[in-house]
Amino acid sequence: MIEQEEKQKPLNFFQDSGGKKGILAWITSTDHKRIGLLYLYSLSVFFLVGVTLGLLMRLELINPGKDIVEAQTYNGFFTLHGVIMIFLFVIPGIPAVFGNIAMPLMLGARDVAFPKLNLLSWYLYIFGAALALSTLLVGKGAPDTGWTFYAPYSIKTGTNVTMAVFAAFILGFSSILTGLNFLTTIHRMRCEGMTWFRMPLFAWALYATSWIQLLATPVIGITLLMIAAERTLGVGLFDPTLGGDPILYQHLFWIYSHPAVYIMILPGMGVISEILPVFARRRIFGYTAIVYSSLAIAFIGYFVWGHHMFTSGMSGPARIIFSILTFLVAIPSAIKVFNWLATLYKGSIDLKPPMLFALGFIFLFLIGGLTGLVSGALATTVHLHDTYFVVGHFHYVMFGGTGFAFFAAIHYWFPKIYGRMYDIKAATRNFWIIFGGFNVLYFPMLWAGMMGMPRRYYDYLPEFHIPNIISTLGSWIVAFGIIMMIITLVKGFRNGKPVGKNPWNALTLEWQADSPPITENFEELPVVTEGPYEYKS
Amino acid sequence: MEKNHHIVGYITNIWVWVALVVLTIITITVAELDLQMLTVTVALAIATVKAGVVLAYFMHLKFDKIILTIFLGIVLLVFLSFIVLTFVDYSFRTTAI
The missing domain is CATH 1.10.287 (Helix Hairpins)
Structure with missing residues (x-):
């Protein structure tokens, strides 16, 4: 009987290949879950390339002077490490993977609004990524400008800047299309009864993110084209010898790249807002405040770009305005953190791996956020600008924040995606290795930066030796933890215990779908009658 | 009309x-x-x-529909802010020189 019933059931999205075979069934699929997985696998490869470059940089810095590579190679390493991690992993990471896989399910929709456009976004992503990586292999080598491509050096250097800039331009298109798709999906495809304020907070976070992707990304596109025009045609936009202004480049670059920081962190915050109520068995505290804080972060985030330029020669009044605006953006961020903590209060906390990574996020993001305020204050930033303090700060935000949220998300939605559970004990151990290693790796950077060690330098003075040794040791611990995490997840995928629809007893709609979900997500579209976090505490 | x-x-x-x-x-x-x-x-x-x-x-x-004009208005406002804030820097820099 059961077998008969199962035969009548629609195929899940792994089984339903749309009549195609092998890799074609994947790279021509317009199913949002398959596209999400395409992103997951390709992103993971690029992430590992970025990690390898980071490890090589840390190895080079274990002692003063030359250890493994020449200075020029080191410059290429840190540029590509930044380009890969920012443009190929952190920016697309959570929206492209988990936004694609989970968001339509959470909204009770059958797919995103424009499935073909969704696939095109992935193709653009792969094309941009291939172009970025090929700068290593062709021409005069990887760009050595840092991921920010600051003019006038980026105009003058003989390395492959034009190609890398073009890669970032293509990746921007991918980002814009994903944003457009998600905005339309959220506006038009919510199931019956899902009003705006019954929408899960992850979807709200993606909504705010998508607006940034749509409005800010074109600015970087134009800026990068201006760099290319200046390099190839000699137009005097940024080069002072041609009458251009290098600070104009910094303005244009950061008009996009600072809002992009919120493209990176907002979806991560959305993931945390999903996980905490499930594993604390509590209704989320301050749902509306979290929604508005997401929108406020997205909005204020447009106006704080100048804090990257405090020591660039920008005028005094502009510096004061940007510093005040920077402090303003801390308010909605803090609202989120306080609401998360209040959600935990008196909850029945279950320290499963997704919850551990979520708590790790809060702890590390707090350090990242507070060190951000130190860098955003005009007096202290003069001392700390372009030191390892800033490197430590943004790794606490980007890796400790977005990276940990990504790991939390994969551990949270893994049973939904694959229909199997990983080894909880091993995953818990992996969390502690990564969390411990993370702090050994990045905390000494804050310390070295306070002592005045400049960033992006190939060599350093002997007084910075100890923090650098500790930091390099930390990099090995983190790398070991990441390898163990991958092994645990792959083992879970192959031999994990099959799970039902809802192993975490969560209330959002994706947990009403099968694990793995069927091709069109639901046999019958759900009807929503209450909010997504009505846990009876 | x-x-x-x-x-x-x-x-x-x-x-x-x-x-x-x-x-x-x-x-x-x-x-x-x-x-x-x-x-x-x-x-x-x-x-x-x-x-x-x-x-x-x-x-x-x-x-x-008016909602489209409102969306466009918000976008223009954001864009205007980019220009104003950038020019706050430029105008004061020019005066200082």
Whole structure:
């Protein structure tokens, strides 16, 4: 009987290949879950390339002077490490993977609004990524400008800047299309009864993110084209010898790249807002405040770009305005953190791996956020600008924040995606290795930066030796933890215990779908009658 | 009155075209004058009016739902803030020099 019933059931999205075979069934699929997985696998490869470059940089810095590579190679390493991690992993990471896989399910929709456009976004992503990586292999080598491509050096250097800039331009298109798709999906495809304020907070976070992707990304596109025009045609936009202004480049670059920081962190915050109520068995505290804080972060985030330029020669009044605006953006961020903590209060906390990574996020993001305020204050930033303090700060935000949220998300939605559970004990151990290693790796950077060690330098003075040794040791611990995490997840995928629809007893709609979900997500579209976090505490 | 029509008449289109040509002539004329700090402001203001006319008539925004105008307004506001904040830097830098 059961077998008969199962035969009548629609195929899940792994089984339903749309009549195609092998890799074609994947790279021509317009199913949002398959596209999400395409992103997951390709992103993971690029992430590992970025990690390898980071490890090589840390190895080079274990002692003063030359250890493994020449200075020029080191410059290429840190540029590509930044380009890969920012443009190929952190920016697309959570929206492209988990936004694609989970968001339509959470909204009770059958797919995103424009499935073909969704696939095109992935193709653009792969094309941009291939172009970025090929700068290593062709021409005069990887760009050595840092991921920010600051003019006038980026105009003058003989390395492959034009190609890398073009890669970032293509990746921007991918980002814009994903944003457009998600905005339309959220506006038009919510199931019956899902009003705006019954929408899960992850979807709200993606909504705010998508607006940034749509409005800010074109600015970087134009800026990068201006760099290319200046390099190839000699137009005097940024080069002072041609009458251009290098600070104009910094303005244009950061008009996009600072809002992009919120493209990176907002979806991560959305993931945390999903996980905490499930594993604390509590209704989320301050749902509306979290929604508005997401929108406020997205909005204020447009106006704080100048804090990257405090020591660039920008005028005094502009510096004061940007510093005040920077402090303003801390308010909605803090609202989120306080609401998360209040959600935990008196909850029945279950320290499963997704919850551990979520708590790790809060702890590390707090350090990242507070060190951000130190860098955003005009007096202290003069001392700390372009030191390892800033490197430590943004790794606490980007890796400790977005990276940990990504790991939390994969551990949270893994049973939904694959229909199997990983080894909880091993995953818990992996969390502690990564969390411990993370702090050994990045905390000494804050310390070295306070002592005045400049960033992006190939060599350093002997007084910075100890923090650098500790930091390099930390990099090995983190790398070991990441390898163990991958092994645990792959083992879970192959031999994990099959799970039902809802192993975490969560209330959002994706947990009403099968694990793995069927091709069109639901046999019958759900009807929503209450909010997504009505846990009876 | 025109809100009831989705097809803009030839006469209106011609007037819009004339307005765009006149505004272009003004842009070129103003560029010849030495307005110093105001040069960019004036050029951007004229360009904004021209874009507004194109959006309203040629792209039918005037005859569409108000929500689209509101969304566009927010985008323009954000864009305007980019320019204002950047020029806060430039104008004070110029004075200092």
